[in-house]
Amino acid sequence: xxxxxxxxxxxxxxxxxxxxxxxxxxxxxxxxxxxxxxxxxxxxxxxxxxxxxxxxxxxxxxxxxxxxxxxxxxxxxxxxxxxxxxxxxxxxxxxxxxxxxxxxxxxxxxxxxxxxxxxxxxxxxxxxxxxxxxxxxxxxxxxxxxxxxxxxxxxxxxxxxxxxxxxxxxxxxxxxxxxxxxxxxxxxxxxxxxxxxxxxxxxxxxxxxxxxxxxxxxxxxxxxxxxxxxxxxxxxxxxxxxxxxxxxxxxxxxxxxxxxxxxxxxxxxxxxxxxxxxxxxxxxxxxxxxxxxxxxxxxxxxxxxxxxxxxxxxxxxxxxxxxxxxxxxxxxxxxxxxxxxxxxxxxxxxxxxxxxxxxxxxxxxxxxxxxxxxxxxxxxxxxxxxxxxxxxxxxxxxxxxxxxxxxxxxxxxxxxxxxxxxxxxxxxxxxxxxxxxxxxxxxxxxxxxxxxxxxxxxxxxxxxxxxxxxxxxxxxxxxxxxxxxxxxxxxx
Numbered sequence: 001x002x003x004x005x006x007x008x009x010x011x012x013x014x015x016x017x018x019x020x021x022x023x024x025x026x027x028x029x030x031x032x033x034x035x036x037x038x039x040x041x042x043x044x045x046x047x048x049x050x051x052x053x054x055x056x057x058x059x060x061x062x063x064x065x066x067x068x069x070x071x072x073x074x075x076x077x078x079x080x081x082x083x084x085x086x087x088x089x090x091x092x093x094x095x096x097x098x099x100x101x102x103x104x105x106x107x108x109x110x111x112x113x114x115x116x117x118x119x120x121x122x123x124x125x126x127x128x129x130x131x132x133x134x135x136x137x138x139x140x141x142x143x144x145x146x147x148x149x150x151x152x153x154x155x156x157x158x159x160x161x162x163x164x165x166x167x168x169x170x171x172x173x174x175x176x177x178x179x180x181x182x183x184x185x186x187x188x189x190x191x192x193x194x195x196x197x198x199x200x201x202x203x204x205x206x207x208x209x210x211x212x213x214x215x216x217x218x219x220x221x222x223x224x225x226x227x228x229x230x231x232x233x234x235x236x237x238x239x240x241x242x243x244x245x246x247x248x249x250x251x252x253x254x255x256x257x258x259x260x261x262x263x264x265x266x267x268x269x270x271x272x273x274x275x276x277x278x279x280x281x282x283x284x285x286x287x288x289x290x291x292x293x294x295x296x297x298x299x300x301x302x303x304x305x306x307x308x309x310x311x312x313x314x315x316x317x318x319x320x321x322x323x324x325x326x327x328x329x330x331x332x333x334x335x336x337x338x339x340x341x342x343x344x345x346x347x348x349x350x351x352x353x354x355x356x357x358x359x360x361x362x363x364x365x366x367x368x369x370x371x372x373x374x375x376x377x378x379x380x381x382x383x384x385x386x387x388x389x390x391x392x393x394x395x396x397x398x399x400x401x402x403x404x405x406x407x408x409x410x411x412x413x414x415x416x417x418x419x420x421x422x423x424x425x426x427x428x429x430x431x432x433x434x435x436x437x438x439x440x441x442x443x444x445x446x447x448x449x450x451x452x453x454x455x456x457x458x459x460x461x462x463x464x465x466x467x468x469x470x471x472x473x474x475x476x477x478x479x480x481x482x483x484x485x486x487x488x489x490x491x492x
Contacts, residue, residue, distance in 0.1 A: 020106055020109045020110055020113065020121065021106060023105060023109070023122065023125045023126075024102040024103070024105035024106040024109070024125065025102065027101065027102055027105060027129065027138075028098055028099065028101070028102040031098055031101075031135075031138060031139055032095060032098060035091065035094055035095075035098075035139055036091070039090065039091060039094070041389065041392050041415065042413075042415045043136060043139070043140040043141075044140050044142060045413070045432065045433075045462065046140075046141075046142050046143075046432070047090075047093075047140060047141040047142065047415060048413055048414040048415030048416075048417075048418060049414060049429065049430050049431075049432060050075065050076065050079065050093075050141050050142065050143065051079075051088075051090065051093055051141055051414065051415065051418040052414035052417055052418050052423075052424050052429050053067055053069060053076045053429050053430070054076050054079035054080040054083055054088070054093075055080075055083070055088055055418060055423065056423060056424070056426050056429055057076055057077065057080040058080045058083055058084060058088070059423060061426045062236075063076060063077070063234060063235075063239070064234075064235055064236045064238060064239025064242055065236045065238070065239070066426040066427070067426040067427075067429050067430075068242060068426070068427050068428070068429060068430050069239070069242060069243075069429070069430055070242050070243060070430065070432075070434075070435065071143055071184065071243070072143075072181070072182045072183055072184060072185060072230075072231075072235075072243065073182060073230070073231075073234040073235060074179055074182040074183040074230065075143045075146055075147075075183045075184075077234065078096075078146075079093060079096060079141075082096050088418070088421075090141070090415075090418070090419065093141040094139045094140070094141055096141075097137075097138065097139060097140065097141055097142070097145060097146060098138055098139055100145055100146040100149040100150075101134075101137075101138035101139075101145055101149065103149045103152075103153060104128070104145070104148060104149035104152045104153075105125045105128060105129070107149070107152040107153045107155070107156040108121070108124050108125060108128055108152055108156075108323075108326075108327060109121035109122070109124065109125050110156040110159065111152070111155050111156045111159060111292065111295075111327065112124040112327060112330055112331065114159040114163065114292065115290060115292045115293065115331060116290075116331055116334045116335065117334070119334055119337075120330050120331060120334035121330075123330040123333060123334060124326060124327055124330035124331075127274070127326040127329055127330050128323065128326050130270070131270075131319065131322050131323065131326055132265060132268045132270070132271065132315075132318065132322065133315040133316065133318060133319065134319065136315075137315070137316050137319065140316075142316055143183050143184045144184055144186075144316030144317065144319065145316065145319065146183050146184075147180045147181075147183035147184035147186070147187050148180075148187065148319055148320070148323060149180075150176050150177070150179050150180035150183060150187070151176075151177060151180040151187040151190055152323070153176045154172075154173045154174075154176035154177040154180060154190070154194075155173070155190075155194075155295050155296075155299075157169045157170075157172040157173035157176060158170070158173045158194070158295070159292070160172075161173070161198075161215070162201060162291060162292065167218075170215060170218060170219055170222075171218075171222050173194070173219065174219045174220075174222035174223040174226065175222065175223075175226045177190060177191070177194070177223055178222075178223050178224075178226035178227040178230060179226070179230070181227060182227060182230040182231065185243075186306070186317065186320055187320070189299065189302040189303055189306050189320070190299055190302070191220075191223065192298075192302065193294075193295060193298035193299050193302055194216075194219060194295070195216045195219065195220055196216075196294075196298060197291065197294045197295055197298065198215045198216035198219055199212055199213060199215075199216045200291070200294070201215075201291050202214075202215060265318050265322065271322060271325075273329075274322065274325040274326060274329045275325055277325075277328065277329035277332045277333065278296075278297075278300055278324070278325040278328035278329055278332070279328075280328075280332040281293065281297075281327075281328035281329060281330075281331040281332035281335075282297040282328055284331070284332060284335050285297070285328075285331060288335075293328070293331065296324035296325075296327040296328050297324070297328060299323075299324040300321060300324040300325055300328065303320045303321040303324065304321055306320070307320065307321060312434075391482070395416060395459075395483050395485075396416060396419045396420050398481075398483075398485070399416060399417070399419075399420035399422060399457070399459070399485075400419075400420045400421060402420070402422065402456070402457060403420060403421045403422060406422065406455075406456035406457055407423065407455075407456065408422070408423060408424065408425050408453055408454070408455035408456060408457070409422040409423070409424060409455055409456070409457040409458070409459060410424060410425055410428055410446075410450060410453075410455040410457070410458045410459070411424065411458070411459040411460070411461070412431045412459075412460055412461060412462045412463050412465075413459070413461045413462050414429065414431075416459055416461075417459075422457070424455075425449060425450075425453035425455055427449050427453075428441075428446065428449055428450075428453075431446075431462075431463070433463075436463065442467060443465040443466060443467025443468040444467045446465065446467075446468055447467065447468050447470075447471035450471065450475075451471075454488065455488070456487065456488050456491060457485065457486065457487055457488075458472070458476055458485070458486040459483065459484065459485050459486075460484040460486075461483070461484060472486055474489075475488065475489055476488055476489055477489050
């Protein structure tokens with residue numbers, strides 16, 4: 001098999017130039033400007049969890065040792081570093097994730113341009129932008145999209161290995177995927193895919209089968225080394241239990257069975273079209289002998305296998321499968337467009353008219369795909385999300401008035417604590433539905449932690465805490481107002 005770049009002009013020589021950055025940069029600028037002055041209060045409950053963890057790390061508290069967390073460390077540590085440089089704010093956090101989204105688009109363009117030319121790269125970027133949930137996740141302070149961006153960069157780096165036998169590119173790919181898994185572990189599905197393709201791409205030679213294994217073994221060793229360093233440097237022994245226990249147990253709970261992959265993407269008619277085109281792209285790539293096609297094809301297959309047995313599948317997890325499907329769909333459409341253009345020219349149609357006919361057809365197909373995606377489900381600036389509501393602003397202002405006067409605010413919606421500049425007791429930084437449903441946290445345990453940390457304020461909004469009510473009655477007084485805001489009784 002050959003790479004796309006070996007097929008005589010399929011990819012540009014300077015595919016990492018301005019053409020590749022144009023659409024991702026435009027995407028970043030447009031959403032950054034749209035966010036400015038129209039910032040949603042909270043796009044997902046995980047936003048507050050990620051923000052407050054980064055704040056606590058910046059204050060010197062240890063991740064896993066003091067701050068409870070069931071996610072890998074890379075994003076939290078990176079976000080904390082960004083806050084050290086630019087100051088802690090929700091806008092800065094969203095721009096950080098948006099930068100990852102732009103990098104993902106550039107990496108996808110680079111990969112597709114190497115496979116089938118610039119037009120394929122542009123089409124792939126356009127398809128990714130209309131994927132369900134992609135736009136919303138581009139400005140949500142969550143870990144799924146940054147992990148996928150790093151994984152896409154790892155694939156883009158492999159182009160350098162296949163094209164120039166660059167050892168630097170091979171090592172860079174291994175390190176980037178290790179960082180991706182250290183951000184969110186679901187991208188580990190790419191490890192067997194990369195190893196398999198690296199082995200398959202090596203032609204048998206005089207050195208024998210061992211020589212064919214060498215690139216894959218080198219990549220795997222570097223991936224393992226970087227991953228080991230990441231986790232050894234940031235995860236304590238207790239942290240490994242936090243990372244695994246809840247996720248394993250969640251798969252067995254009836255409460256999560258309705259949150260399946262098909263349930264999440266089934267409402268989007270564009271998804272089955274993408275998957276059909278992905279199958280076509282895989283077949284065409286195999287017949288043409290394009291090695292690079294095997295990466296998104298294997299990624300898609302492993303992702304579907306993993307997601308079919310996983311629960312719950314939230315919206316950000318669906319991109320693990322729809323992203324490689326978009327890459328393969330762009331490849332298939334590009335080849336089909338070229339074949340149609342060549343066919344029209346062969347029948348005597350002038351090249352200009354043939355190109356215009358193909359372009360109009362693609363525009364119509366793209367318009368239909370865009371409308372059928374029903375992007376109002378994933379677009380982050382719906383009417384109810386356009387700004388912080390008056391009630392939310394008033395509560396944040398009330399809490400901000402305590403900044404510098406109190407040490408701790410316990411809340412089950414830490415976005416309020418972060419916006420008000422108040423710290424949350426580290427063991428209670430992550431109060432998620434999954435942690436509650438899997439028994440990782442109960443009202444009794446919360447009351448026990450509150451007795452130790454003695455927060456001056458408590459704000460309850462998301463969850464009912466019957467076991468906590470008795471403790472509140474004896475130790476806290478509810479403040480006037482609609483919010484369930486309590487102040488420690490001995491401070492009155």
